[in-house]
Amino acid sequence: MATSKQQWLNGPYRSAGERAWRFSTVSDLEIEPLYTPEDARFDYDETLGNPGEYPFTRGVYPSMYRGRLWTMRQFAGYGLAEDTNARFRFLLSQGQTGLSTAFDMPTLMGYDADHERAIGEVGREGVSVTSIHDMERLYDRIRLDQITTSMTVNCSASVILAMYLVVAQRQGASWENVSGTIQNDMLKEFIAQKEWICPPEPSVRIVTDMIDFCCRRVPRFHPVSISGYHIREAGATAVQELAFTLADGVCYVEHALKRGLKVDDFAPRLSFFFNLHNDFLEEIAKLRAARRIWARLMKERFGAKKARSMTLRTHAQTAGVALTAQQPLNNIARVAIQALAGVLGGVQSLHTNAMDETLALPTETAAMVALRTQQIIAEETGVANTIDPLGGSYAIEALTERMERDAMAYINRIDEMGGMIRAIELGYPQQEIADAAFRYQRQVEERVKTVVGVNKYVIPEEIPLPTLKIDPAVEEKQVQRVRRMKRERDQQAVKDALKQVAEACRSGANLMEPLCEAVKREVTVGEICDVYRAEFGVYKDPAWI
Amino acid sequence: MVAKAGLDGHDRGAKIIARALRDAGFEVIYTGLHQTPEMVATAAVQEDVDGVGLSILSGAHMTLFPEVIRLLRENGAGDVVVFGGGIIPPEDAQKLKELGVKEVFTPGASTQEIASWVRENIKPRE
Numbered sequence: 026m027a028t029s030k031q032q033w034l035n036g037p038y039r040s041a042g043e044r045a046w047r048f049s050t051v052s053d054l055e056i057e058p059l060y061t062p063e064d065a066r067f068d069y070d071e072t073l074g075n076p077g078e079y080p081f082t083r084g085v086y087p088s089m090y091r092g093r094l095w096t097m098r099q100f101a102g103y104g105l106a107e108d109t110n111a112r113f114r115f116l117l118s119q120g121q122t123g124l125s126t127a128f129d130m131p132t133l134m135g136y137d138a139d140h141e142r143a144i145g146e147v148g149r150e151g152v153s154v155t156s157i158h159d160m161e162r163l164y165d166r167i168r169l170d171q172i173t174t175s176m177t178v179n180c181s182a183s184v185i186l187a188m189y190l191v192v193a194q195r196q197g198a199s200w201e202n203v204s205g206t207i208q209n210d211m212l213k214e215f216i217a218q219k220e221w222i223c224p225p226e227p228s229v230r231i232v233t234d235m236i237d238f239c240c241r242r243v244p245r246f247h248p249v250s251i252s253g254y255h256i257r258e259a260g261a262t263a264v265q266e267l268a269f270t271l272a273d274g275v276c277y278v279e280h281a282l283k284r285g286l287k288v289d290d291f292a293p294r295l296s297f298f299f300n301l302h303n304d305f306l307e308e309i310a311k312l313r314a315a316r317r318i319w320a321r322l323m324k325e326r327f328g329a330k331k332a333r334s335m336t337l338r339t340h341a342q343t344a345g346v347a348l349t350a351q352q353p354l355n356n357i358a359r360v361a362i363q364a365l366a367g368v369l370g371g372v373q374s375l376h377t378n379a380m381d382e383t384l385a386l387p388t389e390t391a392a393m394v395a396l397r398t399q400q401i402i403a404e405e406t407g408v409a410n411t412i413d414p415l416g417g418s419y420a421i422e423a424l425t426e427r428m429e430r431d432a433m434a435y436i437n438r439i440d441e442m443g444g445m446i447r448a449i450e451l452g453y454p455q456q457e458i459a460d461a462a463f464r465y466q467r468q469v470e471e472r473v474k475t476v477v478g479v480n481k482y483v484i485p486e487e488i489p490l491p492t493l494k495i496d497p498a499v500e501e502k503q504v505q506r507v508r509r510m511k512r513e514r515d516q517q518a519v520k521d522a523l524k525q526v527a528e529a530c531r532s533g534a535n536l537m538e539p540l541c542e543a544v545k546r547e548v549t550v551g552e553i554c555d556v557y558r559a560e561f562g563v564y565k566d567p568a569w570i
Numbered sequence: 571m572v573a574k575a576g577l578d579g580h581d582r583g584a585k586i587i588a589r590a591l592r593d594a595g596f597e598v599i600y601t602g603l604h605q606t607p608e609m610v611a612t613a614a615v616q617e618d619v620d621g622v623g624l625s626i627l628s629g630a631h632m633t634l635f636p637e638v639i640r641l642l643r644e645n646g647a648g649d650v651v652v653f654g655g656g657i658i659p660p661e662d663a664q665k666l667k668e669l670g671v672k673e674v675f676t677p678g679a680s681t682q683e684i685a686s687w688v689r690e691n692i693k694p695r696e
Binding site for chain 2: 130133134141142143145149150214218219220258259260350351383384385386462469479480487489492565567568570
């Protein structure tokens with residue numbers, strides 16, 4: 026007869042001996058040697074549910090990958106719009122099933138390519154988009170009502186969305202049929218990614234304008250991708266990633282409700298974006314806990330009635346921060362395991378990093394290997410043949426429950442502070458993250474946490490890898506294009522359009538219609554963001570260490 | 571001075587290094603994000619620093635590092651040691667060193683390593 030867990034721990038296990046004095050996940054959660062039925066006592070219907078059934082722990086859809094595989098959505102973008110368009114069409118030809126756009130720093134920060142602040146940065150970290158013409162070139166030969174596109178942009182998202190919608194219209198698509206996602210999650214910017222223009226309150230007002238507008242006019246589009254990826258990259262633990270992301274979600278829901286929207290009208294189009302870090306079990310548990318927590322919050326706290334208002338649908342990306350510059354080929358193995366965790370965790374859409382991203386933007390070869398990694402998981406491993414295969418595992422269910430409990434403690438604390446915007450003003454999530462990042466760095470330097478190739482299994486000389494080079498001529502070309510466009514457009518029409526935008530900023534009217542009109546008149550990202558700067562003020566980095 | 575130049579908002583590394591250098595006994599000024607090269611050079615001169623550690627993960631390093639060096643020299647602070655790190659491929663790191671960047675620390679560098687290097691290579695200016 027099997028001994029109880031405690032008896033077993035004190036008896037046979039203790040005698041066998043351990044190889045380390047402490048076992049913990051990558052985010053320092055202590056892990057037990059064994060999980061048994063004693064650790065995972067739950068009511069199946071109440072705690073798990075079947076796939077597609079509340080609380081959606083086992084998956085948001087009834088058929089999950091048996092019905093349809095996750096979307097293979099590789100993040101891409103660099104140089105000019107036509108360069109990225111070519112990379113998009115290459116990736117689609119290689120079997121990618123959705124697009125994801127990376128913009129350059131000037132675009133992301135609300136500066137035109139010809140702005141002083143853009144010098145050296147145009148096309149370097151993503152594609153340069155200053156005007157509607159760039160947007161048209163970007164999606165040339167790509168039908169926006171036939172393929173879903175995600176756009177990673179935040180403080181200038183309102184302008185980019187306006188351009189996207191106008192381009193879709195010009196392609197002949199009706200806004201009723203346009204789907205896709207725009208990241209547009211300003212709260213995590215103040216917490217982690219740090220791409221901002223104005224302070225939190227006006228930033229969230231703009232986000233709410235976009236949620237409101239899409240709810241009414243572009244009903245299949247996801248106006249926000251509530252993100253934990255960046256929070257994790259900044260140094261958060263898995264529990265912090267989970268908690269801060271969902272707390273951000275709560276904040277957006279509250280703002281949308283305050284705006285007068287009904288929860289079942291907008292909640293179905295809220296989407297999420299999580300990180301897939303190294304610790305396999307922790308990541309799977311995190312995703313399952315996320316679904317359960319969100320479902321409960323939406324139902325119990327916000328009174329959602331529709332199932333689709335309660336389902337946490339998420340994109341995921343393998344952790345950039347877990348890759349190494351040393352022995353970069355090893356990153357292929359890391360990404361494969363991280364991606365597998367995402368699949369076993371039930372994500373809807375996945376980006377796998379390229380092996381060379383600790384050095385530069387991905388080469389075509391590296392990008393292809395990253396895509397193939399997903400295809401191998403989908404087609405060769407069998408994990409997509411049954412839904413939530415790890416459901417019921419004592420370890421996974423115990424971990425899921427543990428993460429849910431720990432995350433709720435954070436969410437409650439943030440509520441007590443007065444909500445996420447208040448918590449941000451107090452520096453709470455930012456400090457938690459900085460402390461966690463520092464702690465982890467110390468653990469790596471003390472060799473308590475191993476990073477293969479960096480603090481263990483180091484080789485004396487690295488084998489150089491070819492990296493992607495952005496042609497510096499790209500910047501000059503784009504600057505000239507932008508300058509010419511600014512000279513040749515109807516200056517009065519531009520002035521009038523900007524006045525309309527400024528008025529909407531002041532009156533509180535929804536910004537999206539004046540923005541759509543403005544971008545049609547060739548008003549630029551930087552010009553609109555300058556209006557935001559003037560009307561809402563500029564946020565300055567508190568620069569805490 | 572630990573500085574974030576350009577539009578790049580990735581400050582995890584810069585903050586850790588600023589904190590670690592402070593713990594190691596150095597007087598550290600962290601500029602915060604979104605500093606132009608002018609702002610970095612002006613602050614460096616104003617604060618009379620001995621060294622400037624620049625963090626750039628946005629790919630704009632070949633423009634921003636040389637510009638900071640140029641401005642420091644122009645303002646009579648050419649003897650301030652400039653070092654840094656970020657997402658910088660080895661060939662670029664080599665070129666930067668030829669342009670006057672004293673050392674480039676890339677992902678995987680330890681704070682111990684960096685603190686020792688600073689102790690060895692950045693001396694109080696005359």
